[in-house]
Amino acid sequence: MAKDSSFDVVSQVDMQEMDNAVNQVKKEIAxxxxxxxxxxxxxxxxxxxxxxxEDEYKLNTMIDMLRTKMAKRGVPLRCLELGKVEPAAKGxxxxxxxxxxxxxxxxxxxxxxxxxxxxxxxxAQLQDDQVRVAGAKKDDLQAVIxxxxxxxxxxxxxxxxxx
Numbered sequence: 001m002a003k004d005s006s007f008d009v010v011s012q013v014d015m016q017e018m019d020n021a022v023n024q025v026k027k028e029i030a031x032x033x034x035x036x037x038x039x040x041x042x043x044x045x046x047x048x049x050x051x052x053x054e055d056e057y058k059l060n061t062m063i064d065m066l067r068t069k070m071a072k073r074g075v076p077l078r079c080l081e082l083g084k085v086e087p088a089a090k091g092x093x094x095x096x097x098x099x100x101x102x103x104x105x106x107x108x109x110x111x112x113x114x115x116x117x118x119x120x121x122x123x124a125q126l127q128d129d130q131v132r133v134a135g136a137k138k139d140d141l142q143a144v145i146x147x148x149x150x151x152x153x154x155x156x157x158x159x160x161x162x163x
Contacts, residue, residue, distance in 0.1 A: 005141055006134035007162040008127075009111060009148060011103050011155040013079045018099065019044055021069035028065055039092065042066070047101065049080070052094040056085055059095050066097075076156030100155070102129025107153050114151055115144055 022044045029035045029042065040053040042062055049066065053059045067077055083096040103111070108126040115124040115133060122135035122144055135141050145159050 004134045004136055005138050005163055006132055007141060007145070008160050009103070009131040009133060010129070010158050010160055011076075011079075011101060012158055013075060013099055013101050017073045017075050018049075018070070021066060021073050021075060022049060024069045025062060025065045029062065034061075047099045049097040049099065050094065051097065052088060052092055054092055056093060059085060059093060063095075063097070078154070078156045103131060103155060103157075104129075107155055110153055111148065114147065114153075118144065118147055120144060 022042055025042050029040050035058070038054050038058065040051075040058050040062060042049065042051045051059055051062050051066075053062060063080075063082070067080070070077055070080075079100050081098040081100055083098060085093050085095045088094045105126065108131050111131050112124045112126060115122060120135065120140045120143060121137070122133055122140050125132045125134075133141060133144055135144075141162075148157055148159075
């Protein structure tokens with residue numbers, strides 16, 4: 001009965017849901033009156049969303065539409081990191097939105113410090129882009145999950161692999 005229980009703290013984005021949100025924005029752009037005749041576009045790449053439009057107003061409108069669709073699909077809004085607006089051909093502008101995944105070392109260390117400050121009998125290990133929390137009592141692990149949900153670490157956290 002001395003076997004430890006554990007779970008992983010991660011920050012992931014469901015790329016299928018992200019793809020669905022981008023496709024919904026494409027359909028909405030095709031149907032909206034204020035985008036009729038414009039060369040506005042949005043496409044999903046490898047961990048990046050590329051948008052292009054005639055002016056910054058249209059870019060901001062597309063970003064708002066994307067955030068709305070992401071929220072409806074349960075994709076965390078914090079995962080988007082806005083790049084700078086760049087001029088493109090024929091007087092248009094473009095912007096790249098990076099999709100952040102994983103927990104950085106700095107955030108991982110903050111999570112470890114917060115877990116250590118609880119004085120619960122659990123251990124936290126930083127493993128690549130996730131934090132593994134292990135302890136003998138599942139109640140302690142659940143208390144750690146509640147504490148992490150209450151704190152703000154600047155990234156959206158998910159808790160997986162509860163054993």
